[in-house]
Amino acid sequence: MNRLERRATSALATIYALRMLGLFLILPVFALYAEGLAGTTPVLVGVAIGIYGLTQAALQIPFGMVSDHIGRKPVILFGLALFAAGSGVAAEAETIHGVIAGRALQGAGAIAAAVLALAADLTREESRLRAMAIIGITIGVAFSASLVLGPLLDRWMGVPGLFWLTAVLGVAGMGVVIFGVPTERGHRVHRDAEAVPGQFARVLRDPELLRLDAGIFLLHLGLTATFVALPLVLRDQLELAPVHHGWLYLPVMVVAFVAMVPFIIVAEKHRRMRGVFLGAIAAVALAAAGLGLAGQAGTLAGVAMALLVYFTAFNLLEASLPSLIAKAAPAGAKGTAMGVYSSAQFLGAFTGGVAGGWAHGVAGAEGVFGLISGAAALWWLIARGMAPPRYLSSHVVAVPADADPAILTPRLAAVAGVVEVEVVPEEEAAYLKVELDRLDREGLEAAATAAP
Incomplete structure (x- = not known):
């Protein structure tokens, strides 16, 4: 990568990280905070956690297409402004419905497709894969950091303060767009990085791509549902003070990240992707069931071990799925396939919030973890029919x-x-x-x- 590409990639990865950090800071603490909001029900708590996914899924591809016509930076700046405004609405809300409105507005700042398109504009073909990989790694780091920082910052500023911090992060992202991102020399469609309307029918008819889309939907359904129940389990069943939740997540996320690497090597280098992939899905199902059992038994060590298995498998699947999409997508349709895949991911987050809230209201935390385990088992059955991937x-x-x-x-x-x-x-x-x-x-x- 040349100097311009390094600068562009660093700036765009920073923008993505600031936004993702803001979205996920509340994930490990919101279920606890929502107990004090007027109108709260278990389902509405789940809706508040996952509603950003619905608006993100609906708008990310249209925003990307608009950026083809008016430029990337105006769309990204507009999206970050919506994100900051939504954060402010959620910070000032005194009812669960107000928070839902703010979270929906946060998700409406759907800049993912426009950011990736701008990355494609500012990088050469031979450097583009590396740039996208750096942005992807940054997203993973931002998610892990949010689980650790959320409980720690909550002690100092509360959830409204976290929302205001998120607004500040959105404004900071706008500053990076204006002062940090190089000026684009023109923009055009990049079929390897963005969706093309004429390719949707082709992508939506491909059974292997649909199988992978179902997988990311169910994976993020489980992730969002987890945080409807997990903070309550840690506080009420394990008697772990909320401020200490981050100290549980920190070693789990670090070890899980390291632990997935050997499996990635076996899957890619030794071409054992199908077996590793199916094994990781099974591990998610077993770990979710283990979380329910360990939480019910009140054993912190059991919950920690189940979380370690869960996030090792989650990280492995999160890293493998885009690679499988790239392998399965027809030539010239990779960007469209990734756009549909991302929309399925965000819809999964929304569905997981709603379904997790419903399960919690009906059957408590054990019901939520049973839902997650069942979703992973369904995914295993769907994925079992996958063809061995082409290593292309x-x-x-x-x-x-x-x-x-x-x-x-x-x-x-x-x-x-x-x-x-x-x-x-x-x-x-x-x-x-x-x-x-x-x-x-x-x-x-x-x-x-x-x-x-």
Whole structure:
């Protein structure tokens, strides 16, 4: 990556991290705080936690498409302004309904697609995968940090203070957009990084992609439902003071992050993805059931161990699913596949909040963890039919604007290591699926630049 790309990637990762940190700071403490809000019911607590996912899912792809026409930065700034405004509404709310309205407004600042599109505008094809990986890692770190910092900051400023801090983070993100992100030299559609309307039917008919979309939906359903019940279990059944919850999450998240790495290596390097993937789903189901049993028994060590297994498997699946989407998506449809996948993720968060709140009201914490375990078991049954993934990578090469797809497509397809080709002259790009260990890079460059 050159200097401009490093600056752009760092700034965009910071924007993403500030927003995600703000969204998740309340996750480990809100169920406790909501007890003092007027109109609270278990279902409405879940709605308040997960409602951001509904508005995010509805608006992230449209915001990305709007950014194709008016520019990325105006859309990102508008989204961050909505996010900050929603945080303020939630901070001032004295009823659960007010918090729900604020959280919905937070999610309406749906900048994910526009941020990734801007990252694509500001990076070369050969650097883009690294830039996206850095942004993805930053999101994971922000989530882990929020679980640790939420309970600690709650002691000093309370949940309203956390919401005001979130508003400040949104404004800080706007400052990074204005002063930290390099000026884009123009924007265009990048099929490897953003959704294209003409590709939706193709993506939504693909059974392997739909299987993965169902997986991320159920994974985030379980995650959101977990925090409807877990803070209450830690306080009421384990008698762990809320301020100390972060000290439980800290070692769990650190060890879980390290523990997933060997499984990633086995899955990717040794091509055991299907077995590792199914094993991780089974681990989520067992860990969720273990959380219910350990919480009911009042054993902190049992809850800690169940959380460690849960988050190790969660992190592994969270890292593996985008890789599987990239492998399964047809050439030229990766951005659309990722857009649908992200929408399924956010819908899962919303559904998990509602379903978790309902289960808690009907059957208590044990009902919530039973729901999560059942959702993971359903996912295991869905995923069991998955085909062994093709170990292919997406690759983009520049082609002339006057390139003839009928001539260029078979020429590129004949290069060693190229498996799929889609030539899009109006984007001056050819989107490929390739086997990296067999790819003839010199031959590919020669084929792309040769005269018709």
